Amino acid sequence: MDSAPPTPPSSPPSSPWLPFESRRRARDEKREAVLRAAVQLFLEQGYHRVTLNEVAERLNITKPALYNYFRGKDEILFECWSMGAELVDSVITEINAGSGSGLARLRKLVHAYAALMATDFGASLVRFDLRDLTERNAAVARAAKKRIDATFRDYIAAGMADGSIKACDPKLAAFAIAGSLNWIGHWYRRDGGLSPAAIADEFTARLTEGLAAVGPQHTIKKTPGAPRRRNPRRKTTGKKRTGEGTR
Amino acid sequence: MDSAPPTPPSSPPSSPWLPFESRRRARDEKREAVLRAAVQLFLEQGYHRVTLNEVAERLNITKPALYNYFRGKDEILFECWSMGAELVDSVITEINAGSGSGLARLRKLVHAYAALMATDFGASLVRFDLRDLTERNAAVARAAKKRIDATFRDYIAAGMADGSIKACDPKLAAFAIAGSLNWIGHWYRRDGGLSPAAIADEFTARLTEGLAAVGPQHTIKKTPGAPRRRNPRRKTTGKKRTGEGTR
DNA sequence: ACTTTTTCTTACCTGCGGGTAATATATCGG
DNA sequence: CCGATATATTACCCGCAGGTAAGAAAAAGT
Structure with a gap:
C-alpha cells in the first residue's frame, strides 16, 4: 500500500544499509509470494498440471520473471x-x-x-x-x-x-x-x-x-x-x- | 507354454466356439499383462514419468500396439x-x-x-x-x-x-x-x-x-x-x- | 541528470511424449 | 492355398511446457 521507505529521501545518507536491507526484504517477500501462489496451485491441480505461466499469471507477472527468484520449476x-x-x-x-x-x-x-x-x-x-x-x-x-x-x-x-x-x-x-x-x-x-x-x-x-x-x-x-x-x-x-x- | 488348442485341428468343426473363446482369453490375458507392467512402472517412477514406450518395451512390443487394448494412457x-x-x-x-x-x-x-x-x-x-x-x-x-x-x-x-x-x-x-x-x-x-x-x-x-x-x-x-x-x-x-x- | 544494476517482458527454441496413419505380418476360417 | 480379421510395426505429427536470449523499464547509486 504505502510506498514510503523506512528512511525518507530527505534524511542524510547516514545509513545506506537500511535501503539495502529493505531491498533484500522486498526480494524475499516476493520470493515467498511466489511460493505461496505455487504451493496453492500445486495442491489444487497437481504439480505436473501446473505450468509456470499459470503461477506467473496469478502473480501478475510473466514466466521468465520467476527465473529471477528460482532456478526452475x-x-x-x-x-x-x-x-x-x-x-x-x-x-x-x-x-x-x-x-x-x-x-x-x-x-x-x-x-x-x-x-x-x-x-x-x-x-x-x-x-x-x-x-x-x-x-x-x-x-x-x-x-x-x-x-x-x-x-x-x-x-x-x-x-x-x-x-x-x-x-x-x-x-x-x-x-x-x-x-x-x-x-x-x-x-x-x-x-x-x-x-x-x-x-x-x-x-x-x-x-x-x-x-x-x-x-x-x-x-x-x-x-x-x-x-x-x-x-x-x-x-x-x-x-x-x-x-x-x-x- | 503349450500351444495346443482345446480342440485339436483334426477334430470335426462341430464346435467353432472354443477357438473363438480362446482368442478372447488370449486377448484378455495380454490386456492384463499390460496392466501388470504398467502398474509396476507407475508405482516405481510415477505416472507422469513413465512413457508408453517404456511400458511397451517392458512387454517386448512397441507403443502403438498398446492402442489395440486401451484408448490411451x-x-x-x-x-x-x-x-x-x-x-x-x-x-x-x-x-x-x-x-x-x-x-x-x-x-x-x-x-x-x-x-x-x-x-x-x-x-x-x-x-x-x-x-x-x-x-x-x-x-x-x-x-x-x-x-x-x-x-x-x-x-x-x-x-x-x-x-x-x-x-x-x-x-x-x-x-x-x-x-x-x-x-x-x-x-x-x-x-x-x-x-x-x-x-x-x-x-x-x-x-x-x-x-x-x-x-x-x-x-x-x-x-x-x-x-x-x-x-x-x-x-x-x-x-x-x-x-x-x-x- | 547520468550510469549502473536489478527486474521484468516479448519472442523464441527445443525436446519430449501422447497419439495417429499407413502398412506389414501373423492367425483363423474355409 | 486364399481371403478376412486381428495384431503388430515403422514413421510421422504436433502441442505443450520448461527454459533461454536480448532488450525494455524501473530503481538505486552517485
Whole structure:
C-alpha cells in the first residue's frame, strides 16, 4: 500500500544499509509470494498440471520473471516442501525443549502435526512427489522425512521406557500414527465443516488412547494438565531463510 | 507354454466356439499383462514419468500396439486403479456376507485392507492421482472411494450400535483408520523386512484396540473367536472382467 | 541528470511424449 | 492355398511446457 521507505529521501545518507536491507526484504517477500501462489496451485491441480505461466499469471507477472527468484520449476517445488519441513522442525524443537513424558510429547507432536497438515505448506510435505526433485534436493527431503519419522519413534520409545506408553513395536506404531496424520493432508478441505483444531484434538485422542499404559497409572484420557479445555492454538514460529543466491 | 488348442485341428468343426473363446482369453490375458507392467512402472517412477514406450518395451512390443487394448494412457491408469477397487469390493462383499459384531467386521476389513495395500494394484488405489483421469472415469473412482469410506463408517457405527465399539465420531475414526492403512501403500516395500501378514496383524491390533468398548463387556483384545491365533490369510477372490471392447 | 544494476517482458527454441496413419505380418476360417 | 480379421510395426505429427536470449523499464547509486 504505502510506498514510503523506512528512511525518507530527505534524511542524510547516514545509513545506506537500511535501503539495502529493505531491498533484500522486498526480494524475499516476493520470493515467498511466489511460493505461496505455487504451493496453492500445486495442491489444487497437481504439480505436473501446473505450468509456470499459470503461477506467473496469478502473480501478475510473466514466466521468465520467476527465473529471477528460482532456478526452475523443481526448485520451486522443493522450496515449498522445505517450508513445510521447517514448520515441522520448529514444532519438534519446541517440544524437545519442553518437558514431559514420552506420551505427553507424542501427544503434543500429534496435535501440532495434525494442525499442520491442514495448512498448504504442511500438506505439501505429503502430497508432493519427491521424485520430481533433483537427486540432490530429494536426498535432503528424504533426510528430513527420516528425522521426522525418527522423532515419532523416539517419543514412543521414550514413553515405553518411562512407563507412559505400553509395550509395542515403535516402528509400526509410528507408521500407524504418522500415516493417519499424513493422510489428513490428502482429505482435508478448508470448506469441509471440520476445523483444523477439532481434527487435531480428535486425532490426538484417538491415536494415543490405544497406546497409553493401563498398568501402572490409571488410564489417561484427556490432556492431563487442563482437564476440559484443550490447547487453543500453538503459534508456529519459524521462517528461517536459506539465503542462497539464484545466479 | 503349450500351444495346443482345446480342440485339436483334426477334430470335426462341430464346435467353432472354443477357438473363438480362446482368442478372447488370449486377448484378455495380454490386456492384463499390460496392466501388470504398467502398474509396476507407475508405482516405481510415477505416472507422469513413465512413457508408453517404456511400458511397451517392458512387454517386448512397441507403443502403438498398446492402442489395440486401451484408448490411451489415462485409460490404462484407470484400469489399474479399477483392479485395486475390485479387490477391495470383493473383500467387502465377503465380509458383509459373513457375520460378526461391528468391531469384528471392522477388524476383518482392516486386516484385509492392510494386506491389500502391500500389493501393486492395492497401492495404486492410493498412489495414483485421480486428476489424471478423464472426468468420467474420475467420477467412477470417486464413487468407489466413497463406498469404501462409507463401509468403514458403517462398521464403526454398527459397532457402536451393538456395543462392541465405544462412543466416538465414526467419520473421524474412519478417517484415522483408513488414513493409517492407506499410508501403508506409500511406505511399504517388498524388500523391507516387514511381511504383509505381519503388518496386517499389527495394524489390526493397533488400530482397533482404542475403539473396543470397555464398559459393558470386558476388553476385547484378540479376535474373540480364536483366542490366540489370528486369521492366517484370506484368499482374495475376485477378478471380474469388464468386457468392454476397445474399438 | 547520468550510469549502473536489478527486474521484468516479448519472442523464441527445443525436446519430449501422447497419439495417429499407413502398412506389414501373423492367425483363423474355409 | 486364399481371403478376412486381428495384431503388430515403422514413421510421422504436433502441442505443450520448461527454459533461454536480448532488450525494455524501473530503481538505486552517485
